Amino acid sequence: xxxxxxxxxxxxxxxxxxxxLYGITKAFPGVVANADVSLSVHPGEIxxxxxxxxxxxxxxxxxxxxxxxPDSGSLMWDGREIRIEGPMQARALGMGMVQQHFALLExxxxxxxxxxxxxxxxxxxxxxxxxxxxxxxxxxxxxxxARRPVHRLSVGERQRVEILRCLLxxxxxxxxxxxxxxxxxxxxxxxxxxxxxxxxxxxxxSILFVSHKLEExxxxxDRVTVLRSGRVVARRDTAxxxxxxxxxxxxxxxxxxxxxxxxxxxxxxVRMAVSSLSQSTLDPHGTALQSVNFELRQGEILxxxxxxxxxxxxxxxxxxxxxxxxxxxxxxxxxxVGKLNVRARRKLGLRYVPEERxxxxxxxxxxxxxxxxLTRWAKAMQWGLLRLGQARAAAQSLCDRHDVRHPGVASPAxxxxxxxxxxxxxxxxxxxxxxxxxxxxxxxxxxxxxxRRIQDGLLALRERGSALLVISDDLDELLLLxxxxxxxxxxxxxxxxxxxxxxxxxxxxxxGGNVSGWEAFGDAA
Amino acid sequence: MNNxxxxxxxxGVVVAATPLLLAAAGELVCERAGLLNLGVEGMMxxxxxxxxxxxxxxxxxxxxxxxxxxxxxxxxxxxxxLTVQLMADQVATGLALTILGHGLSGxxxxxxxxxxxxxxxxxxxxxxxxxxxxxxxxxxxxxxxYVALALVFGVHWFLSRTRAGLTLRSVGEDPKVSYSLGLxxxxxxxxxxxxxGAMAGFAGAxxxxxxxxxxxxxxxxxxxxxAVGLVVFATWRPLRLLxxxxxxxxxxxxxxxxxAAGLDLNTYLLSALPYLAVVVALVLxxxxxxxxxxxxxASLGRPFRAET
Numbered sequence: 001x002x003x004x005x006x007x008x009x010x011x012x013x014x015x016x017x018x019x020x021l022y023g024i025t026k027a028f029p030g031v032v033a034n035a036d037v038s039l040s041v042h043p044g045e046i047x048x049x050x051x052x053x054x055x056x057x058x059x060x061x062x063x064x065x066x067x068x069x070p071d072s073g074s075l076m077w078d079g080r081e082i083r084i085e086g087p088m089q090a091r092a093l094g095m096g097m098v099q100q101h102f103a104l105l106e107x108x109x110x111x112x113x114x115x116x117x118x119x120x121x122x123x124x125x126x127x128x129x130x131x132x133x134x135x136x137x138x139x140x141x142x143x144x145x146a147r148r149p150v151h152r153l154s155v156g157e158r159q160r161v162e163i164l165r166c167l168l169x170x171x172x173x174x175x176x177x178x179x180x181x182x183x184x185x186x187x188x189x190x191x192x193x194x195x196x197x198x199x200x201x202x203x204x205x206s207i208l209f210v211s212h213k214l215e216e217x218x219x220x221x222d223r224v225t226v227l228r229s230g231r232v233v234a235r236r237d238t239a240x241x242x243x244x245x246x247x248x249x250x251x252x253x254x255x256x257x258x259x260x261x262x263x264x265x266x267x268x269x270v271r272m273a274v275s276s277l278s279q280s281t282l283d284p285h286g287t288a289l290q291s292v293n294f295e296l297r298q299g300e301i302l303x304x305x306x307x308x309x310x311x312x313x314x315x316x317x318x319x320x321x322x323x324x325x326x327x328x329x330x331x332x333x334x335x336x337v338g339k340l341n342v343r344a345r346r347k348l349g350l351r352y353v354p355e356e357r358x359x360x361x362x363x364x365x366x367x368x369x370x371x372x373x374l375t376r377w378a379k380a381m382q383w384g385l386l387r388l389g390q391a392r393a394a395a396q397s398l399c400d401r402h403d404v405r406h407p408g409v410a411s412p413a414x415x416x417x418x419x420x421x422x423x424x425x426x427x428x429x430x431x432x433x434x435x436x437x438x439x440x441x442x443x444x445x446x447x448x449x450x451x452r453r454i455q456d457g458l459l460a461l462r463e464r465g466s467a468l469l470v471i472s473d474d475l476d477e478l479l480l481l482x483x484x485x486x487x488x489x490x491x492x493x494x495x496x497x498x499x500x501x502x503x504x505x506x507x508x509x510x511x512g513g514n515v516s517g518w519e520a521f522g523d524a525a
Numbered sequence: 526m527n528n529x530x531x532x533x534x535x536x537g538v539v540v541a542a543t544p545l546l547l548a549a550a551g552e553l554v555c556e557r558a559g560l561l562n563l564g565v566e567g568m569m570x571x572x573x574x575x576x577x578x579x580x581x582x583x584x585x586x587x588x589x590x591x592x593x594x595x596x597x598x599x600x601x602x603x604x605x606x607l608t609v610q611l612m613a614d615q616v617a618t619g620l621a622l623t624i625l626g627h628g629l630s631g632x633x634x635x636x637x638x639x640x641x642x643x644x645x646x647x648x649x650x651x652x653x654x655x656x657x658x659x660x661x662x663x664x665x666x667x668x669x670x671y672v673a674l675a676l677v678f679g680v681h682w683f684l685s686r687t688r689a690g691l692t693l694r695s696v697g698e699d700p701k702v703s704y705s706l707g708l709x710x711x712x713x714x715x716x717x718x719x720x721x722g723a724m725a726g727f728a729g730a731x732x733x734x735x736x737x738x739x740x741x742x743x744x745x746x747x748x749x750x751x752a753v754g755l756v757v758f759a760t761w762r763p764l765r766l767l768x769x770x771x772x773x774x775x776x777x778x779x780x781x782x783x784x785a786a787g788l789d790l791n792t793y794l795l796s797a798l799p800y801l802a803v804v805v806a807l808v809l810x811x812x813x814x815x816x817x818x819x820x821x822x823a824s825l826g827r828p829f830r831a832e833t
């Protein structure tokens with residue numbers, strides 16, 4: 001309805017490009033996020049922006065959408081040079097953006113969220129808005145519940161709401177920017193999304209599809225621009241390029257192969273056991289745990305897959321001792337620890353890396369030195385006093401070994417980029433060689449080479465006989481790392497199965513909340 | 526006690542609740558936009574002194590109300606300028622505003638202590654004021670009493686039924702998201718702070734031109750703080766302000782009556798009763814943390830800055 005349908009067809013160089021960027025440069029303190037980036041998108045084209053985590057894709061999209069201002073370079077819209085002062089102006093031009101972290105207000109209903117950007121100058125009539133949502137649902141096949149508050153929606157539904165909002169906005173939508181839209185979806189939901197995007201493009205909409213997933217780019221997009229370290233390294237028609245070529249373009253040098261895995265003895269000692277763990281949630285937008293059961297054995301990596309927001313945070317809090325549970329619900333080496341606090345559980349050898357880097361994994365305002373001390377103060381103590389020289393040296397060597405790029409170890413943790421902070425926190429815990437390690441999203445936001453290093457560190461730890469629980473929404477990574485795998489959905493944990501015998505499609509079904517197969521699967525653990 | 530006493534007691538409660546309702550409704554709007562303004566007490570003091578001086582010099586108590594409102598509005602804008610524009614810490618700025626308001630009102634009002642004015646006349650509402658029982662309790666008061674009651678319902682309607690109210694709630698819940706949707710975060714917060722200040726100033730002027738038509742330093746006497754507490758007590762829902770304000774005022778008035786009735790109780794203990802009542806009430810309503818968090822403006826007290 002809102003899509004201009006006058007210019008159909010794919011990447012046609014003769015038509016007027018809808019958006020052109022020339023020489024866009026943007027620097028943040030200590031890092032150049034985009035250097036001399038040029039790009040063009042035509043009407044009806046699905047254009048991929050491919051690059052590793054930290055390559056500068058999100059920064060570029062934020063500049064197009066007016067959330068950031070470029071340091072230099074120019075931007076053309078329908079052939080005219082423009083300056084975008086803010087998202088308000090971007091929307092007025094006909095841009096819509098679905099950000100990686102959804103821009104939805106959780107306590108409002110879907111209709112209220114949409115009302116914020118809809119028909120802004122007219123009278124506000126909730127019934128009319130609901131009617132428009134229903135029309136759009138029918139037209140685009142986007143199923144949403146208009147009167148439900150957003151915090152009750154699944155991640156897939158939230159994304160549909162975001163897309164719907166872009167389609168319904170007052171100014172006809174001409175360019176849709178999707179920043180890593182598939183990161184939070186199950187394989188089945190991804191197919192549904194792609195079908196919708198293809199239809200919209202056929203109607204003349206330009207789509208900028210930001211991703212680091214090669215198969216998706218090949219399968220969906222017409223053209224691809226590859227970013228590496230903030231620079232454009234290639235522009236291709238996806239029809240002319242193989243997945244392997246794309247990978248080489250994106251990563252540059254191929255990352256070192258992962259170390260060979262030694263088989264783990266199945267009868268190995270159980271280090272941590274969780275039985276019938278149920279717990280309400282303290283977060284109004286959270287998920288309660290429902291009778292969670294699993295065992296974590298010595299020398300194994302147990303992967304816990306699932307779309308985030310399905311109880312992973314609540315489970316983590318219960319396992320590490322941020323919340324107490326019935327004593328017998330969690331055993332470490334046979335000892336009931338449900339009532340023990342974080343510190344007592346650390347003494348039993350349990351370490352963890354939370355999903356929330358700033359605020360839980362590290363204190364944003366404290367220096368890197370102090371952040372090292374947070375979990376390792378015992379080693380820098382002498383006669384009850386901290387030895388600051390030693391702490392500084394420890395922080396320095398940690399950063400050197402794990403390739404953490406930083407403006408100085410005395411600078412606050414918040415000054416690190418997400419990927420570098422992740423390397424820092426993972427390095428801090430891996431160096432301690434903990435007996436039991438629980439990690440959420442171990443390679444979140446880091447590039448391929450660094451991810452490989454972190455994965456290698458996890459495998460090395462496994463070889464030393466530690467027990468590792470890796471919680472992630474990246475199914476591919478879990479299949480690569482884990483010995484056994486389970487799925488978390490709606491606060492429940494599926495039976496644990498050996499990775500060698502799992503079916504990817506079935507895991508996808510489970511992640512989507514289809515738990516009917518769980519019981520039939522029996523207790524494989 | 527006979528019926529007449531009860532009616533005059535309840536009418537007293539409605540009047541005593543008025544400054545609390547006014548200031549708390551303003552603060553509620555301000556907080557729903559994400560600004561925690563702890564300067565209500567100071568803004569009320571400034572409103573009270575400006576209101577009194579205007580009423581005293583002009584001889585018109587209604588001008589006093591207007592002056593108090595404008596003075597409070599300016600205080601609210603000052604708060605917004607400091608916290609929204611200059612990104613000063615909201616808690617510290619609010620506390621500073623309270624201290625500033627106290628000092629400033631004492632300074633300005635120095636020569637006026639002991640002067641007296643004719644207070645606002647009562648405006649019995651035609652028709653309604655003749656109702657038995659309800660008439661004298663609710664409908665034989667001065668203008669600000671009616672304004673306060675209308676304000677609570679007005680704020681409820683504004684927040685739940687209008688686009689501007691929806692925008693305000695969005696800004697309070699998540700300014701970043703609101704900004705990326707093209708909403709004017711800073712303008713919304715300025716407006717909310719100005720409204721909060723204006724209502725606090727109006728409440729102060731009601732104290733000095735109607736409740737006790739005179740000026741004395743420190744006459745606000747903690748009512749601004751009670752208003753701040755009432756917003757939490759009401760879990761940021763306007764209609765609950767009524768319950769809180771009447772409960773509070775009721776305990777205060779009841780204490781006066783019990784003294785007059787010659788009950789032999791420690792007066793300090795009696796004066797502490799309203800505060801104890803609020804603590805008990807807060808504990809009781811805190812038993813459902815989930816619901817409270819859903820209503821709490823998620824960005825309350827946190828500054829917002831657009832990336833550059």
